[in-house]
Amino acid sequence: xxxxxxxxxxxxxxxxxxxxxxxxxxxxxxxxxxxxxxxxxxxxxxxxxxxxxxxxxxxxxxxxxxxxxxxxxxxxxxxxxxx
Numbered sequence: 001x002x003x004x005x006x007x008x009x010x011x012x013x014x015x016x017x018x019x020x021x022x023x024x025x026x027x028x029x030x031x032x033x034x035x036x037x038x039x040x041x042x043x044x045x046x047x048x049x050x051x052x053x054x055x056x057x058x059x060x061x062x063x064x065x066x067x068x069x070x071x072x073x074x075x076x077x078x079x080x081x082x083x
Contacts (some may be wrong), residue, residue, distance in 0.1 A: 001054055003063060037058075
């Protein structure tokens with residue numbers, strides 16, 4: 001599936017979840033799916049829990065996060081000491 005098709009699976013609507021990006025047709029936010037993955041849930045476990053989801057929905061969340069962060073400048077949270 002192409003990037004454009006994956007990103008079309010993500011919706012932004014101010015009337016749904018206060019405008020946070022969600023998987024189209026659900027109230028599952030991209031942030032929530034990423035949090036599940038970050039805490040060790042597997043794609044298969046997420047798909048079992050949320051029957052209407054497809055693997056492409058989870059890939060779309062990852063791609064959306066990647067695209068969103070591409071133009072972001074990060075500052076370190078902790079000052080790194082020179083060695």
